[in-house]
Amino acid sequence: MKPFGPETGGTETGALKPAGPFSAPERAAVYRAIHERRDVRGQFLADAIDEAVLSRILRAAHAAPSVGLSQPWNFILIRDDAVRCAVRGAFERANAEAREMFEGDRRALYSDLKLQGISEAPLNLCITCDRRRGGPVVLGRTHAADTDLYSTVCAVQNLWLAARAEGIGVGWVSIFHEADLRRILGLPDHVVPVAYLCLGHVRELYETPELEIHGWAHKHALADMVFEDRWGGGE
């Protein structure tokens, strides 16, 4: 079988199908994936990810919504140690610079944080956005140029949630000079590296975000984030 194909679903008949709520256990599973998803840096097991599992989570990413159905993403699967080693070097360079951007206690705390699992994770994956995908004028992007990037992030989130359901941990690493990633991965100028991800099986995950555990940041209450009708709640 060709890897990652063929597509299933999508009858293209234009027929509607029932779309009521999921059953209670199905809903619970969806919310569980959402609430138990974590950014993983240090819990990766060495076991390779089975191709069937990888295919399912890539298919979930590829099912994401995209502006004008442009599907601007590509998935670069990185297993070569030489490539990872170069990416790890790019991270170390940027991370040393990042550390200097924080002052005092924050700098010390930053130094203690583990912010990537590039070498430990059995698979690295770069999800890119082709800014030319769909041609010069894309429906929905005519007045919002960055919607191709937003679409790609939708694919990232789909993959992250599907991975959680499969017992695969995902860690997003963004501490790079973009030019370094471009050079190492051979990206053309019109392709943006949106997400560099580390993937691998995990047996355990933290219950709360690691940055919260280490006192770097805390989760905000939903009630503080919801406004009515206009910014700030309309006082």
Ligand SMILES: Cc1cc2c(cc1C)N(C[C@H](O)[C@H](O)[C@H](O)COP(=O)(O)O)c1[nH]c(=O)[nH]c(=O)c1N2
């Ligand atoms: C765009 C983007 C970029 C990054 C991240 C996330 C996102 C969305 N995160 C993970 C981030 O720190 C994490 O999502 C939050 O701390 C919340 O934790 P949970 O994802 O809920 O575990 C992240 N984590 C990390 O250790 N190194 C990194 O470079 C990044 N970069």
